[in-house]
Amino acid sequence: MRPIMSHKRVLYGYWRSSATYRVRIALNLKHLAYEQHLIHLLNNGGEQHLPLFSSINPNELVPVLIDGEVTLNQSLAIMDYLDEVYPQFPLIPKDLKSRYLVKALAQDIAVDIHPLNNLRVLQYLADDVGIETEQKQRWIQHWITQGFHALEKNLASTAGAYSVGNSITLVDLCLVPQVYNAERFNVDVSTFPTIDRVVQALRSHPAFIDAAPENQPDAN
Amino acid sequence: MRPIMSHKRVLYGYWRSSATYRVRIALNLKHLAYEQHLIHLLNNGGEQHLPLFSSINPNELVPVLIDGEVTLNQSLAIMDYLDEVYPQFPLIPKDLKSRYLVKALAQDIAVDIHPLNNLRVLQYLADDVGIETEQKQRWIQHWITQGFHALEKNLASTAGAYSVGNSITLVDLCLVPQVYNAERFNVDVSTFPTIDRVVQALRSHPAFIDAAPENQPDAN
Numbered sequence: 001m002r003p004i005m006s007h008k009r010v011l012y013g014y015w016r017s018s019a020t021y022r023v024r025i026a027l028n029l030k031h032l033a034y035e036q037h038l039i040h041l042l043n044n045g046g047e048q049h050l051p052l053f054s055s056i057n058p059n060e061l062v063p064v065l066i067d068g069e070v071t072l073n074q075s076l077a078i079m080d081y082l083d084e085v086y087p088q089f090p091l092i093p094k095d096l097k098s099r100y101l102v103k104a105l106a107q108d109i110a111v112d113i114h115p116l117n118n119l120r121v122l123q124y125l126a127d128d129v130g131i132e133t134e135q136k137q138r139w140i141q142h143w144i145t146q147g148f149h150a151l152e153k154n155l156a157s158t159a160g161a162y163s164v165g166n167s168i169t170l171v172d173l174c175l176v177p178q179v180y181n182a183e184r185f186n187v188d189v190s191t192f193p194t195i196d197r198v199v200q201a202l203r204s205h206p207a208f209i210d211a212a213p214e215n216q217p218d219a220n
Numbered sequence: 221m222r223p224i225m226s227h228k229r230v231l232y233g234y235w236r237s238s239a240t241y242r243v244r245i246a247l248n249l250k251h252l253a254y255e256q257h258l259i260h261l262l263n264n265g266g267e268q269h270l271p272l273f274s275s276i277n278p279n280e281l282v283p284v285l286i287d288g289e290v291t292l293n294q295s296l297a298i299m300d301y302l303d304e305v306y307p308q309f310p311l312i313p314k315d316l317k318s319r320y321l322v323k324a325l326a327q328d329i330a331v332d333i334h335p336l337n338n339l340r341v342l343q344y345l346a347d348d349v350g351i352e353t354e355q356k357q358r359w360i361q362h363w364i365t366q367g368f369h370a371l372e373k374n375l376a377s378t379a380g381a382y383s384v385g386n387s388i389t390l391v392d393l394c395l396v397p398q399v400y401n402a403e404r405f406n407v408d409v410s411t412f413p414t415i416d417r418v419v420q421a422l423r424s425h426p427a428f429i430d431a432a433p434e435n436q437p438d439a440n
Contacts (some may be wrong), residue, residue, distance in 0.1 A: 058369070058374060059328055059367070061332065074327040076323075085316075096304075100301045104294040110331065112335060128358075147279070150278035
């Protein structure tokens with residue numbers, strides 16, 4: 001059950017945005033109530049480009065979190081912030097080595113896989129580079145598969161019930177949305193046994209269910 | 221003057237890698253001595269793909285830092301780690317709001333600009349998508365220019381002598397290598413007056429001079 005909001009907390013996002021999905025999971029795990037301001041990335045020429053939103057984030061990318069006096073973009077920064085200010089259900093381990101292992105693995109997904117397959121990149125590839133749908137699919141699959149090969153090797157030695165040991169961490173919050181994308185673009189995730197096993201386990205957690213794209217008010 | 225090393229500290233990197241360049245600046249600012257292990261990203265089919273390196277980082281990307289018992293990839297995680305363990309010359313402000321402002325701005329560069337123009341992406345665009353040199357140049361310029369437009373708006377309200385206020389932060393460590401790349405691919409940085417001014421100031425700092433690509437042993 002979510003507590004009553006103590007101050008204004010608003011998440012600007014889009015149901016299918018992986019980066020927004022990560023932040024929804026974090027908010028849910030920490031039982032932090034929030035309003036969703038829905039920014040439709042395709043309608044109206046992309047609502048992220050409208051002045052109402054671009055004045056909040058000139059990068060014209062979701063998510064943006066407003067938490068009382070703090071306005072913050074970048075999902076990694078937002079999750080880091082939430083973990084510091086709301087320490088219930090910690091997402092980053094206390095132990096020095098584990099802490100930075102978790103940060104690096106989360107970044108392996110959020111820096112080296114996801115930005116290459118973002119909507120704006122796929123749009124640019126289609127509209128300006130002029131690649132076909134099939135070639136676009138190959139592009140997406142290439143980067144996800146390459147990243148997952150490395151991640152599978154790493155998780156094979158770090159995973160317990162979840163990506164790193166037996167507690168849910170930042171890595172899991174990046175992994176589940178990335179696997180959602182992988183499946184959407186027909187990457188066979190079952191060829192990555194550790195990733196597959198961890199994601200199956202996470203998907204039954206209420207915080208992850210509640211954050212899933214198909215369960216958002218703007219899903220279609 | 222660098223102190224004597226208290227334990228083994230090795231940076232695996234490449235002179236022109238922006239992400240390695242960031243970490244070199246951090247190590248210099250903190251007066252931390254280190255050995256460089258040079259991984260040539262083009263020779264021998266890309267030395268990052270050789271087992272010697274891929275066993276250290278299955279992602280086959282530089283940089284990797286070995287600091288005593290800690291082995292860490294991902295430049296953002298490495299800089300964060302260095303700032304925690306070696307607090308001299310802090311790179312991340314103490315104040316909560318400034319701290320996350322700095323992290324988000326650094327990520328605006330390191331997550332949303334740089335990964336799109338990484339060597340492996342440019343190689344894939346040329347070899348697999350089959351785009352021409354001129355179109356590749358347009359690709360690079362597009363993402364840098366788009367990112368710099370947003371960054372310029374943000375820095376116009378955050379910058380003092382440097383990107384955020386009057387102390388050097390993580391943002392500056394990401395900005396200088398990104399501007400190096402921009403100039404390499406003929407983006408006219410003078411059209412971004414705040415970025416241009418801040419980078420001019422940073423370029424005269426010994427830690428930045430010493431970390432510059434052209435001053436590395438593997439530069440050619």
